[in-house]
Amino acid sequence: MKFKMNNREWEIKEISQDMFEPTNDPTEQGNCYGLCAYDEQVIYLWKDLHTEQKRRTLIHELLHCYIGCYISFEDIGNYPEDVMCNICANSHDIIHKIVEDYFKPEINVNINVKMNPGVIIKELHKIEKE
Numbered sequence: 001m002k003f004k005m006n007n008r009e010w011e012i013k014e015i016s017q018d019m020f021e022p023t024n025d026p027t028e029q030g031n032c033y034g035l036c037a038y039d040e041q042v043i044y045l046w047k048d049l050h051t052e053q054k055r056r057t058l059i060h061e062l063l064h065c066y067i068g069c070y071i072s073f074e075d076i077g078n079y080p081e082d083v084m085c086n087i088c089a090n091s092h093d094i095i096h097k098i099v100e101d102y103f104k105p106e107i108n109v110n111i112n113v114k115m116n117p118g119v120i121i122k123e124l125h126k127i128e129k130e
């Protein structure tokens with residue numbers, strides 16, 4: 001899925017975990033579930049994650065993306081708490097919308113061509129309510 005962050009076009013791609021390069025960074029602990037590749041403008045997600053972990057990982061990577069696209073003081077070290085709170089408050093609506101779009105369930109509509117238009121409209125209303 002493609003999305004825009006501060007007028008730059010990004011893409012979310014799901015890949016198998018063996019495609020993630022091992023990190024030598026001692027601050028990166030645990031498994032690598034996702035990656036925000038600024039140079040490619042791509043967010044990579046491990047495709048086999050449980051949906052709940054995938055959602056959480058996507059939010060994490062989108063925050064990296066937001067910080068990289070909007071904040072120009074990455075090198076000041078640890079953010080003061082209020083700065084972190086402002087980043088979360090400012091980015092929340094943008095990130096929430098992308099995550100909702102990404103996990104929106106696909107609706108498959110099978111329309112029987114023999115149905116009359118009234119029946120088709122009724123069927124579509126049923127799907128809308130689901």
Ligand SMILES: [Zn+2]
Nearest residue numbers: 034060061064
């Ligand atoms: Zn991270």
